[in-house]
Amino acid sequence: xxLRALMETDALGLRLxxxxxxxxxxxxxxxxxxxxxxxxxxxxGELVLTGLAWRRSxxxxxxxxxxxxxxxxxxxxxxEAELGNIPDDLVVACARHRLPLFAVNESVAFATITEHVVxxxxxxxxxxxxxxxxxxxxxxxSGPAGGGPxxxxxxxxxxxxxxxxxxxxxxxxxxxxxxxxxxxxxAALAGEHLAATRTGRRGPHRATAGxxxxxxxxxxxxxxxxxxxxxxxxxxxxxxxxxAVEADASDWPAARLDLxxxxxxxxxVERDRREAARTVRRRLAQEVLELVQSGAAPAExxxxxxxxxxVLLPGLGTAxxxxxxxxxxxxEQEGGGAPVxxxxxxxxxxxxxxxxxxxxxxxxxDRIAVAHTGDEAIALVPLPGVSVTADTDLLDTPxxxxxxxxxxxxxxxxxxxxxxxxGLDGDGRLTLGVSAAVHSAxxxxxxxxEARHARRVxxxxxxxxxxxxxxxxxxxxxxxxxxxxxxxxxxxxxxxDPLRDYDRRHRAELIxxxxxxxxxxxxxxxxxxxxHLHVNTLRYRVGRIEQLTGRxxxxxxxxxxxxxxxxxx
Numbered sequence: 001x002x003l004r005a006l007m008e009t010d011a012l013g014l015r016l017x018x019x020x021x022x023x024x025x026x027x028x029x030x031x032x033x034x035x036x037x038x039x040x041x042x043x044x045g046e047l048v049l050t051g052l053a054w055r056r057s058x059x060x061x062x063x064x065x066x067x068x069x070x071x072x073x074x075x076x077x078x079x080e081a082e083l084g085n086i087p088d089d090l091v092v093a094c095a096r097h098r099l100p101l102f103a104v105n106e107s108v109a110f111a112t113i114t115e116h117v118v119x120x121x122x123x124x125x126x127x128x129x130x131x132x133x134x135x136x137x138x139x140x141x142s143g144p145a146g147g148g149p150x151x152x153x154x155x156x157x158x159x160x161x162x163x164x165x166x167x168x169x170x171x172x173x174x175x176x177x178x179x180x181x182x183x184x185x186x187a188a189l190a191g192e193h194l195a196a197t198r199t200g201r202r203g204p205h206r207a208t209a210g211x212x213x214x215x216x217x218x219x220x221x222x223x224x225x226x227x228x229x230x231x232x233x234x235x236x237x238x239x240x241x242x243x244a245v246e247a248d249a250s251d252w253p254a255a256r257l258d259l260x261x262x263x264x265x266x267x268x269v270e271r272d273r274r275e276a277a278r279t280v281r282r283r284l285a286q287e288v289l290e291l292v293q294s295g296a297a298p299a300e301x302x303x304x305x306x307x308x309x310x311v312l313l314p315g316l317g318t319a320x321x322x323x324x325x326x327x328x329x330x331x332e333q334e335g336g337g338a339p340v341x342x343x344x345x346x347x348x349x350x351x352x353x354x355x356x357x358x359x360x361x362x363x364x365x366d367r368i369a370v371a372h373t374g375d376e377a378i379a380l381v382p383l384p385g386v387s388v389t390a391d392t393d394l395l396d397t398p399x400x401x402x403x404x405x406x407x408x409x410x411x412x413x414x415x416x417x418x419x420x421x422x423g424l425d426g427d428g429r430l431t432l433g434v435s436a437a438v439h440s441a442x443x444x445x446x447x448x449x450e451a452r453h454a455r456r457v458x459x460x461x462x463x464x465x466x467x468x469x470x471x472x473x474x475x476x477x478x479x480x481x482x483x484x485x486x487x488x489x490x491x492x493x494x495x496x497d498p499l500r501d502y503d504r505r506h507r508a509e510l511i512x513x514x515x516x517x518x519x520x521x522x523x524x525x526x527x528x529x530x531x532h533l534h535v536n537t538l539r540y541r542v543g544r545i546e547q548l549t550g551r552x553x554x555x556x557x558x559x560x561x562x563x564x565x566x567x568x569x
Contacts (some may be wrong), residue, residue, distance in 0.1 A: 001027050001120040003047070003075050003100055013108035014077060014114060017091050019100030025074040029119040032110050036060070037067055044072030048116060049110045051079045058089040065093040067411045075099065077113065081106040112319065116369060118169040119253070133446075149175035149267045156245075156263065160256075165245040166219070166267055168352050169194060169238050169423060170416040175267075181244070185209045187419050189216060193242045194423030200233060204249045204260070215249035216242050219271060234331055237423050238430075239348040241271055278370075284308045285369035285380045292445050301441035312369060312382045320382040321437040322444060323406045325354065326451040327377045328459075332427040346377040349430070353416055354379055354407070378448070383437055409434040409469030417465045424464040432467035436494045443493055470494075495565040498548040511566075513541045517553065518563055530557070 004023040005015050016023075028045030030040070033543045034053035042048075044431055055061060068076060076099055078086050086103050094101040104113065149166050156162040157177045165176035171187035173180050181189075192207035193216045204215040219241040243264050249257065288308065291301045309320055327350040329342040347370050354368045383406045412432060420430055433455025435447035450470050458468035499510045513531065517538075519528040528538045542553055551558040 001029060001117065005120070006047075006075075006113075006117075007103070009116065011108075012113055013105035014113075015103040015105070017101045017103055018088060018095050019075070019098065022075075022098060022100045024518050025100070027074055027117060030114045032114065036064065039067050039071050042068070042071035042073060046073050046381070047075045047077060047113075048073050049077050049079070049104070049113060051081065051110075052083055052087075052090075055083075055087065055090070058087065061087065061089040061093040062096075065090070065097050065099055069097040069099050073099065075102065077102040077104050079104045079106065079110065101125075145193070148268055150177060152263055152266055153177035164263075165244045167193075167242050167244055168355075169240065169242075169349065169419065171354055171419045172352065172355060174241065180550040182210070183211075187216055189244050190242065190419035191422035192216065193218070194237060194419060195245075195425060197233065197240070198423060198425065204245075204257075206248060206250060212246060213248045215245045215247055215260075217245065217260055217264045219243055219268050234428065236343075236345065238329065238420065239345050239352075241267065243267065271347065275348075278368075280311065281369040282347070282371060284311060285371040285378070287551060288369075288380055288444070289371045289378055291446075292429070292448055295445075298441040301444060305441055305444075308369065309382060321406065321439045322447065323381045323383055323437045324435040324444070324447040324451040325350065325381060325412075326433045326448075326455045327379070328375055328431050328455060329354070329424075330375065330429045330431075342375040343372040343377065346375065346430075347372040349420075350377040350379050353412060353432075354381060378451075406437045407434055409458075409467040409472075413465065413467040421464040428464065429459075430465045431455050433458060434467065434469040436470040438494075443497075446493060492565045492569050493547060494560060496569055497552075499545060502544070507543065510541060510545050513538070514545055515566055516563060517542060518559060518566070522553065522559065 002023065003025050006012060006027075007016060007023070026045065027047050029043075029047075030049065031041065031046045031550070032049040033041065034562075035041075036054045038048070054064060065076070076094060077100065078090065080086065080103055086101070091101060104110070153164050153166070153175060154177045156164050165186070166174040167179055167181075167186055167190050168174055169190055171183070171190035172261060173186055188209040189207055192209075193205060196203075196205035196216070197218060203218045205212050207216055220236075245260065245262070249260070256485075284307070288301065288304050289305060313320055327346050329346040329349065331342065351368050351370050354370075368379060368381065370377055372378070409432060411556055412434065424430060431450040433453065435451040435454070438444060438447045454468040454470060454472060457472055458466040461468075496511065499514065502508055503510050513527075516530050517527045520530065524535050524538060528535045531538065533541075546552060551561070552558060553562070
C-alpha cells in the first residue's frame with residue numbers, strides 16, 4: 001500500500017504534518033518503537049509508530065529521525081497521548097530528512113493502525129502472489145514442468161512469510177522450502193490430516209505438533225482419474241497429499257484462503273504428472289504378475305524381468321535381486337452401502353510406502369512397480385544385486401545372509417503405522433506381507449506366495465496397520481497343512497540355493513556335508529569320521545555354510561530349518 005491511502009481512512013485518525021510530496025511511497029510493514037536507536041530492527045519500507053517516550057529534549061529529534069531515514073523508513077506516525085501536540089523540533093527534523101510525519105489522535109490505538117496496515121499489505125502481496133501462482137499453473141498445465149512445488153513454496157515464504165511443506169499420507173516430505181520438518185512432526189501432521197479427512201470436515205484443518213500450530217490443506221487428485229465429489233471418501237483418503245502451513249488459518253481473510261487453495265490445485269497438477277509417470281512401471285509389474293500367476297516358463301518371466309530392470313534401475317549395471325510386497329486395504333461393509341473399491345488406492349498407497357523416506361521428490365519412487373488385482377496390490381521391488389562380469393555369471397561368493405537383504409516388514413510398519421492408523425480408524429485395515437529376496441525368475445512365484453502368506457499372517461493380528469515378513473514363516477509354520485506348496489519351495493530355495501550354487505561352481509560338497517552334520521546331531525568327531533575328513537576341514541565347510549546362508553548351526557532353530565529344508569527339497 002502507499003502512504004497516501006492512510007490519509008483516506010478516517011478511522012485511523014492520522015493528520016499529516018509534513019511531507020505531502022512523499023505520500024506515494026510504498027509501505028511494506030509497520031513497526032512500533034520508543035527506542036532511541038531502533039535501527040537493528042528496521043529493514044526498510046516500514047511505517048514507524050512512536051509514543052515519543054525516547055524524546056527527553058529538543059536535541060533528541062534530529063538523531064532519531066536521521067536513523068529512521070538512513071534505514072529506509074517511509075514514514076513516521078507520532079502519538080499525541082504523551083505530549084499533546086507534536087513538538088516543532090520533530091516536525092523540522094522530518095522536513096530536513098524528507099520523512100513524512102503524521103500525528104496520531106490520542107483516541108486511536110497503535111494496534112488499530114498496525115492491524116490496518118498489515119491487512120492491506122498482506123492482501124496486496126497475496127493478490128500479487130495469486131497472479132504468479134495462476135501463471136505458474138498455466139505453465140505447468142500447458143507445457144513442461146514449471147519448476148515443481150518447491151517454486152510455489154518459495155514464493156509463499158518470500159512474499160507472505162509462510163513456511164509450508166507438501167507431505168504424503170505417510171508423512172514423507174515431498175517438497176518444502178527451507179528446513180525439513182522433523183520426521184515425528186510430519187507423521188503427526190499426516191495422521192491429523194487423515195483423521196480429519198475421514199470425518200468429512202472441509203479443510204483447512206488446524207493441528208498442533210511440537211508446540212507449533214499448523215494449517216493442513218488437502219491436495220486433491222485433479223487428473224482424469226479424479227474421484228467425483230459423491231464418491232466415498234475412503235477411496236481417496238489414503239492417497240491424497242496435503243499442504244502443511246506453519247500458521248493458524250482460522251482467522252485468515254477469504255482472499256488468503258483462496259490463494260492457498262490455488263496453491264494446492266497447482267501442486268495437484270504436479271501430483272497428477274508424477275502419477276502418470278508411474279504408468280509404465282505399473283504396466284511392467286502387471287505383465288510380470290500375469291506371467292507368474294499363469295505359470296509361464298521361467299525363461300519367459302526372465303525375459304520380461306530383463307526389460308523391467310533398466311527401467312527400474314537405470315544405469316545400475318547389475319543383475320538385481322527381486323522382492324515382492326503384497327498389501328491389502330479392507331473396509332468394513334456398511335449396511336446397504338456400496339462396496340469400496342480398494343485396489344487403486346491400495347496401489348497408490350503401496351507405491352508411497354515403498355518410497356525411501358530419505359530421498360525427496362520422486363526419484364526413489366521411480367524404482368517401484370506396483371500392480372493391483374481386486375483389492376490386493378502387489379509390488380515388484382528391484383534390489384541392487386550381484387555384479388555381472390564378462391567372465392562369470394555371478395561373483396564367487398554370493399552376499400552373506402542373502403535372505404536378510406532388502407526391505408524388512410518391521411521397518412515398513414514402523415515408518416507408516418501411526419499416520420495410517422489415523423486414516424483407517426473406525427472401519428479400515430491395512431495388512432502388508434514381505435517376501436525374501438530372490439535372484440531368479442524361478443523364485444518369483446514362490447516369493448509372491450510367500451508375501452501373500454505373510455500378509456495373511458499379518459491379517460491375523462490385531463490393529464489397523466499390520467505387517468509380517470518372510471522371517472516370520474518359521475519352520476514350524478511351514479508344517480501346517482494350509483501353507484501353500486510354493487511357500488514351502490520358496491523357503492527351501494532361499495536356504496539351500498546359495499549352497500547348491502557354491503557346490504556347482506567349486507565342487508565343495510556343502511550340501512552332503514550339511515546332511516551328514518545334522519545326521520550326526522552336530523558331533524564334529526562323528527561327522528568328520530563319516531565323511532573321512534579332518535575336523536578342521538569340516539569346521540571350514542560348516543563355517544562356509546553359515547557364511548553363505550547367514551545361519552548359525554549351533555542354534556537349534558537354524559538346525560531345524562535346515563533339517564526341514566533338506567527333507568522338503
